[in-house]
Amino acid sequence: MHIRPAAGLRSARASRAAVADAFVVGACAAFLAVALFAGGCAAPGEPYERKAPVPTAISNLTAEQRGDSVVLTFNLPKQSVERRPLKEPPEVEIYRAFAPPPGATGAVGAPGSAGAAVIKPPSPRPTPVLCGTIPVTDLDKYGDRGFVRYADALRPEDLAHRSGWIAEYTVRTRTSDRKESADSNFVDLVIFPAPEPIADLAAQVTQSGVALSWSEPEKTTVGAVPPIASYRIYRADRTPPSAASASAHAAPAPAPPFLPRAAGARPSGPPQEAPLVKVGESQGPAFRDGQAEFGRNYVYSVRSVAEYPGEMLESADSNLAEVTPKDIFPPAAPEGLVIAMVPREGDTPATLDLSWAISPETDIAGYRVYRGEQEGVLGTRQNEQLLLTPAFRDMNALPGHRYFYSVTAVDRAGNESPPSAILSGKVPAEN
8 A cells, every 4th residue: 555645745845845946046146136236237347337526615715806807716626525535626617696785774764754764684695607617628727826716807787787786706616517516605795897907008227226107097998987096016027047046237038928818817837927016006107116126027017996985996907018127327426536645765666546435336346547647538547457445556657747537436237437527646756
């Protein structure tokens, strides 16, 4: 007698084991598929897609109106919001908004009562609009000693209709088209039309310095010029290093050319040109730079300063006046020439000793003595080397001869002064 139920039991157990095995295989396959999907890999060897980093927000934005442009200055971010270093600098977007000046405020009175004023609620922040971008490929055009400087040129219509308004700026950066940084700090300033740049600045070298002259501005881009409070004088020393280290009186090598700048841009990296630095201020259209040195190469610019209510606004730079002062100015003639006869002593013949006052000029290199035998005529030079002191002994004067002496001063640039007054001296004839 066969027991069939036992065979049926073994068959059922085998079926349940097969089902369990199939479940495990299916679960493993599902887990692997999920893992591959989560890793972003549809097939072996496909690239892993990463999110573009979002730069941190700029926090040191500043703004200053110069002429009819607003110059923005800031540092680029170097980290993402996840505090990871940015592998490359981001693109920059500049945003601007205009807002009218705040309304009048005062005590609230009954409507229609004398002296009543209404306090206007604060206006909401205007929505800034994109007014400029700096692509990554152009960032080097805007670099200046570690900062980015961008000049936003204000349109004449903006200045005509919004003089005295507030211009508000913010900056954002991005490393991809999908996501940009948060807004930088907001900066605002009151804008006015600036005087037109001076166009006829001229420089002339004089013995006492470089004399500058120009014409007063007559208008702005939108109308009459406001009162001019003063003029500020700027100078750049662009003497090439080789010339600066050489003698101050040697002719310097040609100055580097003025590099053209992109609109709103400044040169980057180690500057090719020395920056303009303020060296003085004038109340009228003239200035003398008494600190200029001979042999150096200078570039000058003048900016007029317009006076608005509560604001002083510089114009843009004038035309640039370049000059290399050379010392072609002779010193003054020596004064106080005195001639004394020193009698003969033993075998030492009589001599004529000359002395004169020390020149008060600071660049005197020495003196020359001239002697002649005809009154009123400059004679021949008696010393090959310059005399370093104001004294000379003529040991070649012949007894019984009258001589006429004169002295000149020579400066370190080789300029010789006019001759001093001519005096005569004589060694007595020997008995």
